[in-house]
Amino acid sequence: MKFGIFAAALLAAPLGFGATAHAEDTLVPLHWQSQGTFGSYDQAALQRGFLVYQTVCASCHSASAVHYRDLTALGLTTEQVADLIANIKQDNQPVTLNSRLIGALPKAQAAATFGGAIPPDLSNMVAARPKGVAYVYHLLTGYQPAPADVTLMAKHYYNAAYPGNQIAMPAPLTDNAVTYADGTKATTAQEASDVAAFLSWVSDPNLDARRQIGLRAVIFLIFLTLLAIATKRKIWRDVG
């Protein structure tokens, strides 16, 4: 079934672009730099993804396990992060570096707006789904007109990637919803790809450190094991 959703989303994604994207848009980024055994985060994509999160997602969704101070991991200095969050407010108060990433809309109000569905916290969204980073991407690009035989529930939208295909969240991303500082063209697919990368960092902020330490640890242990084998052979030589 998992494969079915994945395949359906794969087939559906280009159709979705056809309706909204530009003719020259050929971006189908089904690969993220952090995937694979030795992958690491693409910090430029994470920074773009944070911009999408803060501009679009944060209206309703929190990522409360993360503090703004943690954003230095995206390759920014503390001063740059402070500049970045200067205009962000929570409960009409400016946020500080130690504030958590909390959605602007109170949960009850958001639920009332979206037909009773509470916007989930995004702290572990990528980790808690199979193939989470691709799932988020396909969800965000999976909005389509409902097929003729599907009757949508009130305040629900048709989404090819969402289990059950009826989602209470309206399509959040549009072309040029944000303006990227690095000049990257802000297509819907690009925004979805970047915010999926950002949310995978939110789910697993230690991935880079883990793999760096891991590589050194494994190389050391291979050397140590070879040494142990040589020692054992030498000691046991006369036993036969």
Added chain:
Amino acid sequence: MSDQTKTWLGSRLPIAHNIGNQLSRKPLAANQPYLAALGMLITATLLFLVLSGVVLSAYYVAAEHRAFQSIQLIMRDVNDGWLIRSFHATGTTMLFAAVYLAIFRALVTGSYRLPGELVWSLKLVFLLLMLLVGYLGYAMQDSAVSYWSLHGVVQTGAGLASFPANIFNWVFGGPAGPGTLTRLAVMHGLLTFIALGVLALHYFAKQAITPPAEKTVPLHPYYTSHHFVAAGVYVLLFAVLVFFAPHLGENPLNQAPANPLLVPAVTTPPWYLLPATALTHALPGTNGGIIAFIAAFAVLFGMPWLDRSAPGARPGFLYKLLVVVLALDVIALCLVAAAGPSTINAVLTIVFIGWYFLHFLVLTPLATARELN
């Protein structure tokens, strides 16, 4: 240690000195395979889990709806907390892999046969304790899947007859409520120390029945260097999993917080609990699952007597082949349990569990009796 320190320690604390001396000179059979290090590796892993568990307990909050947040704190804000937790989670995977392998090895080599019945029983007691400790640790995470699993288990316990319910209340502390996770955390630690005691008993019981070998070598430096190789490979595998697959065999939903309003569609437990889960879901009703679980362990405990071979006979090819088929059967059972409930899976579960009991109650006595002649 310098000679001066040795003399001083020997005169002030002779027992430590003597145990060290005797252990290092202990004669051991010269032809042991690398798998003979499994007992040492299991003990070391359990001690490592105690150590990492003690560090985690400094930050873990054993309370419903706060436990998950405290684990998030460990993973994200505590310095190197993610590493310690990964050690603890992956250590559990390594421990269960080693225990299942040790039990498979005992079945293949026939070491459960008389006079090995007590050593064999202690292995099974250890596995039972580890299943319980492993389950408690899983439930303590208060995740989207473990929350519902725990509530199911506690409800099952509440429906039991008086005698098992007493044990049940002792472990789980009655109905799920504000104090449940605190009680689980206490039992999680306590049962671990009892399991360490069982490991010690297993060691001494094994010493008592090991026949004198024709050719022996002293433990040091021969088996210290030998076990160092086994430990090197084991720790290498451990490190690969810690750093490159920290969530191996885990339901992704275990990384989402508990939602008391939403029962998850896929409730797969960690891989090491799959055999037990498949058994408890095999028969209908509350008692059916418990009967299947008890029966599955009863036939394991009965192995020394279900085996009809002559004393001292080596296990034959047919019997060994059957044990390998049994291992494949249990793996297939786990895969079916992981795939989730469906009509076909319900049938397959019954087939695989049926083969399990057929193996112990019919095929083993037949195969071993044949080898008698």
